[in-house]
Amino acid sequence: MMTTTYSLHKITDTGNFGFCPDDYSRFKFGDDEVAERFGIGLAEGFIKAYLENGPVPQLVVVSSPYSFIPTATFAMKNHFVFRLNRWLAIHGHPVLQETKVHRTITYKEDYGELDAAQRLKLIGNDSFHIDKAFLEGKKILFLDDIRITGGHEKMILKMVDTYDLQNDIYLLYYAELQNKNIHPNIENYLNYHFVKSIFHLEKIIQQEQFFINTRLVKYILNYDYESFCIFLQNQSDKFINLLYNMALGNGYHTIEAYQKNLNFISNYLFNSKHKSVQHGN
Structure with missing residues (x-):
């Protein structure tokens, strides 16, 4: 078993990330156009570093x-797969397979605000699950967007040990913090570089390439009620239904901090449906 870590961008200086902080922020809140650029960039870097010569x-x-x-x-993974599969197919290699790491716990805290010890404490009670039989005899590529303290990586490697996986493993990141003198909350600086308020989400949500994700849903549900109500009334019924379905799927209706905003969505959707029935639609 061999474990290899690869990152496309190495962060050593807060004045030069190697990528646009605004783009990263938009990516974290569902801009699929940026996710496409990030995924393609990571795939091409990985091909050049590890796949071209063997x-x-x-x-x-x-x-x-x-x-x-x-x-x-x-979302980044999707575009990573599309780009890498093209290269694999052209060169006569088997195309990628996919599987999922299941997790059991969700939390409302903003991970990007925390230091290394706080991150480990937050996710330490979580458990990750994977299909060992499906992975037998294959190399595994674990993808993540950024490595800051290695907290999630530790959980992945703990899962690898728990399941006694003997596979060769690549841990792939779009970016990695390598300067330990930079506080881990630099992640939060990047996460919110473009999204300063809930209203900045509109430019992301209303564009053609949008991909809903966990951060976006939690951010909206945790936002102050008055601003949330104004924001929601400017969104399409399609988006509001998607937001509600995703929130229920993750069990967010059981988290007290999200319930007021979720109740507003539920009432909004019920009233919209009632009005539609009244008018014969």
């Missing part, structure tokens, strides 16, 4: 763990 076995790609609502990394 045989390529069956690879299995695994996005960052999630319950029901995908993470932003899942």
Whole structure:
């Protein structure tokens, strides 16, 4: 078993990330156009670093763990797969397979605000699950968008030990914090570089390439009620239904901090349906 870590961008200086902070923020809140650029960039970097000069076995790609609502990394993973599959097919290698890491716990805290110890404490009670039999004899590519303290990586490797996986493993990141003098909350700086308020989400949600994710849903449900109500009334019924379905799928209706905003959505959808029936639609 061999474990290899690869990151496309190495963060050593807060004045030069190697990528646009606004783009990263938009990506974290569902901009699929940015996710496409990130996924293609990571795939091309990985091909050049590890695949060009030798045989390529069956690879299995695994996005960052999630319950029901995908993470932003899942959108990046899609485009990573599309780009890598084209290269694999052209060169006569087997195309990627996919599987999922299941997680059991969801939390409302903003991970990007925390230091290393707080991150480990928050996710330490979580458990990750994967299909060991499906992975037998294959190389695994674990994808994530950014490595800050390695907290999630520790959980992945703990899962690897628990399941006694003997596979060769690649841990792939779009970016990695390598300067330990930079506080881990630099992640929060990047996450919110473009999204300063709920109203900045409109430029992302209303564009053609949009992919709903966990961060976006939690951010909206946790926002102050008055602003949330104004924001929601400017969105399409299609988006509001999607938001509600995703929130229920992740069990967010059981989290007290989200219930007031979710009740507003539920009432809004019920009233919209009632009015539609009244008018014969």
